[in-house]
Amino acid sequence: MTAFARKNADKPPMLVYENVRKRYGTFVALDGVSLHVNAGEVVCLIGPSGSGKSTLLRCTNALETIDGGEIRFEGRPLPKKDADIRAIRQRMGMVFQSFELFPHKTALENVAIGLTTVKKLPV
Amino acid sequence: MNLDWSIVWQSRGPLFEGALVTILLTALTMTISVPGGIVLALMRGSRFKPIAWFATGFVELFRNLPLLLLVYWAFYVMPVLTGIGLPPFATGLAALCLNVSAYNSETFRSGINSIRKGQSEAGLALGMSRSEVLRQIVLPQAWRRVLPILASTWVSLFKDTSLVSVIAVGELAHTAMQIRSQSFRVLEMLTAMAGIYWLLGYPQAKIVDWIHRKYGVRE
Amino acid sequence: MDLDFSPLIDSWRFLASGLVLTILLSIAAIVCSFALGLAVGLGRMYGPPWLSAPLVFYIDSMRAIPVFVVLVWIYFAVPIISGYSFDPFWAALTGITIHVAAYVAEVVRAGITSIRKGQVQAGLAIGMSGAQIVRKILLPQAAVRMLPAFGSIVSVTIKDTAIAAVIAVPELMRQAETVAGQSYRPIEVFTTVMVIYFLLIFPITRLIDRYYVRVAHLGRS
Numbered sequence: 001m002t003a004f005a006r007k008n009a010d011k012p013p014m015l016v017y018e019n020v021r022k023r024y025g026t027f028v029a030l031d032g033v034s035l036h037v038n039a040g041e042v043v044c045l046i047g048p049s050g051s052g053k054s055t056l057l058r059c060t061n062a063l064e065t066i067d068g069g070e071i072r073f074e075g076r077p078l079p080k081k082d083a084d085i086r087a088i089r090q091r092m093g094m095v096f097q098s099f100e101l102f103p104h105k106t107a108l109e110n111v112a113i114g115l116t117t118v119k120k121l122p123v
Numbered sequence: 124m125n126l127d128w129s130i131v132w133q134s135r136g137p138l139f140e141g142a143l144v145t146i147l148l149t150a151l152t153m154t155i156s157v158p159g160g161i162v163l164a165l166m167r168g169s170r171f172k173p174i175a176w177f178a179t180g181f182v183e184l185f186r187n188l189p190l191l192l193l194v195y196w197a198f199y200v201m202p203v204l205t206g207i208g209l210p211p212f213a214t215g216l217a218a219l220c221l222n223v224s225a226y227n228s229e230t231f232r233s234g235i236n237s238i239r240k241g242q243s244e245a246g247l248a249l250g251m252s253r254s255e256v257l258r259q260i261v262l263p264q265a266w267r268r269v270l271p272i273l274a275s276t277w278v279s280l281f282k283d284t285s286l287v288s289v290i291a292v293g294e295l296a297h298t299a300m301q302i303r304s305q306s307f308r309v310l311e312m313l314t315a316m317a318g319i320y321w322l323l324g325y326p327q328a329k330i331v332d333w334i335h336r337k338y339g340v341r342e
Numbered sequence: 343m344d345l346d347f348s349p350l351i352d353s354w355r356f357l358a359s360g361l362v363l364t365i366l367l368s369i370a371a372i373v374c375s376f377a378l379g380l381a382v383g384l385g386r387m388y389g390p391p392w393l394s395a396p397l398v399f400y401i402d403s404m405r406a407i408p409v410f411v412v413l414v415w416i417y418f419a420v421p422i423i424s425g426y427s428f429d430p431f432w433a434a435l436t437g438i439t440i441h442v443a444a445y446v447a448e449v450v451r452a453g454i455t456s457i458r459k460g461q462v463q464a465g466l467a468i469g470m471s472g473a474q475i476v477r478k479i480l481l482p483q484a485a486v487r488m489l490p491a492f493g494s495i496v497s498v499t500i501k502d503t504a505i506a507a508v509i510a511v512p513e514l515m516r517q518a519e520t521v522a523g524q525s526y527r528p529i530e531v532f533t534t535v536m537v538i539y540f541l542l543i544f545p546i547t548r549l550i551d552r553y554y555v556r557v558a559h560l561g562r563s
Contacts, residue, residue: 090250189504324406
């Protein structure tokens with residue numbers, strides 16, 4: 001356990017998945033996934049292709065909407081309104097499988113874009 | 124067959140003016156139809172369904188009709204719709220704008236859609252709003268794909284202006300055809316008309332090729 | 343605004359004959375321009391070097407000169423030079439074919455050059471001749487990639503047939519002008535003809551789009 005995790009071990013979990021369900025048409029991607037993740041924990045999801053790993057991550061920052069169950073971040077369920085979801089996303093970091101660097105921006109701009117554009121910190 | 128090519132030189136004034144009107148029509152139409160196309164493309168992506176449907180209907184209608192028909196239709200319908208007598212230049216311009224805006228909206232739509240979904244998702248994942256994603260991530264990348272197509276559209280439009288000659292707009296084709304009728308120098312004037320279009324259009328086509336080479340995106 | 347559609351009902355046969363001619367001219371123009379365009383495109387890529395310059399000149403000229411100008415020149419100027427008097431339909435067919443074939447040639451060239459060189463080398467490696475490679479490897483893959491561009495060329499060709507009205511070909515546009523002029527009901531006539539053209543062109547472009555979506559994967563490398 002990291003020092004950070006030890007310090008936060010008695011706090012409520014940062015991320016809670018409760019019986020999360022997600023369907024694409026007739027294909028069931030997530031079938032009642034439940035998981036607690038504490039602050040400072042490192043969790044690896046391992047599974048064969050198509051087992052729902054990416055789906056679960058995409059549901060976590062609301063790139064996909066779930067069909068059943070609940071996802072709670074910092075004790076509160078994921079909001080529905082766009083503005084609130086954006087606020088949540090500013091507190092979550094996501095790296096994509098295909099990296100998704102922005103080719104039209106410099107390396108520095110890519111690293112800083114979250115801070116300059118989204119949080120509007122001065123350059 | 125006796126030919127007298129001096130008529131071409133004698134008419135160089137009116138022909139030059141006609142060419143200017145052609146260029147003016149093209150420039151004005153593009154000035155109106157580029158923003159028009161953007162507006163239509165955004166309307167098609169709107170989450171408010173009636174707006175999206177109207178825009179889609181508009182685009183599909185004006186993309187699938189002959190321009191000549193649009194010119195005639197505008198000529199007769201617009202005075203009735205607006206209640207005022209409009210000069211042929213205005214109705215010709217209107218018909219061209221309707222047509223080219225529809226084409227441009229498809230250009231912008233395909234340009235925007237050609238940017239991988241992952242790029243806009245990455246922007247969203249950072250907490251950007253949809254409009255920020257559009258402005259910061261999608262449009263800066265999409266314009267490179269859009270520019271060559273807009274350039275080709277310009278050249279097509281330049282040729283299409285010849286069709287408004289049928290409602291007596293004084294552009295190049297109409298001017299040349301008039302001089303032909305008045306002077307009976309059919310072969311000379313028609314060849315001169317083709318020649319002038321060639322002289323004006325050939326460099327434009329080459330510039331479009333250059334734009335494709337310089338800005339085109341190779342996957 | 344009082345609308346009176348009766349002239350359309352009275353002249354429906356007249357307009358219908360125009361529609362038939364539009365369809366005939368469209369089909370003929372599409373077939374001829376694709377044949378000519380394919381020949382020009384292949385000729386440019388695989389023909390003798392001295393052929394390249396004239397073909398490029400022809401293609402670039404058609405990008406500069408409007409269809410209207412080509413049609414008018416063929417119908418009015420060629421008889422003066424050759425003494426041969428054209429029937430409007432054949433003048434229109436010739437003009438549209440010459441104009442559209444240039445675009446077809448460009449699409450053919452772009453389609454073939456977009457196939458990875460490795461494909462050609464693979465064909466050579468198993469001992470295929472040049473002609474066999476073009477026929478069996480390049481063209482089938484290129485054909486799929488060229489489909490969207492071909493679809494838009496088909497749509498443009500049908501729309502170009504309307505321009506034949508200015509050289510008095512009695513196709514739909516011309517017949518509509520006549521009825522509108524005689525009945526003094528241009529709004530009703532042209533609006534109806536707009537609907538007819540839309541019903542003619544829209545399903546064709548849609549069909550080609552749909553077909554492309556289904557076969558697109560065959561053209562991807």
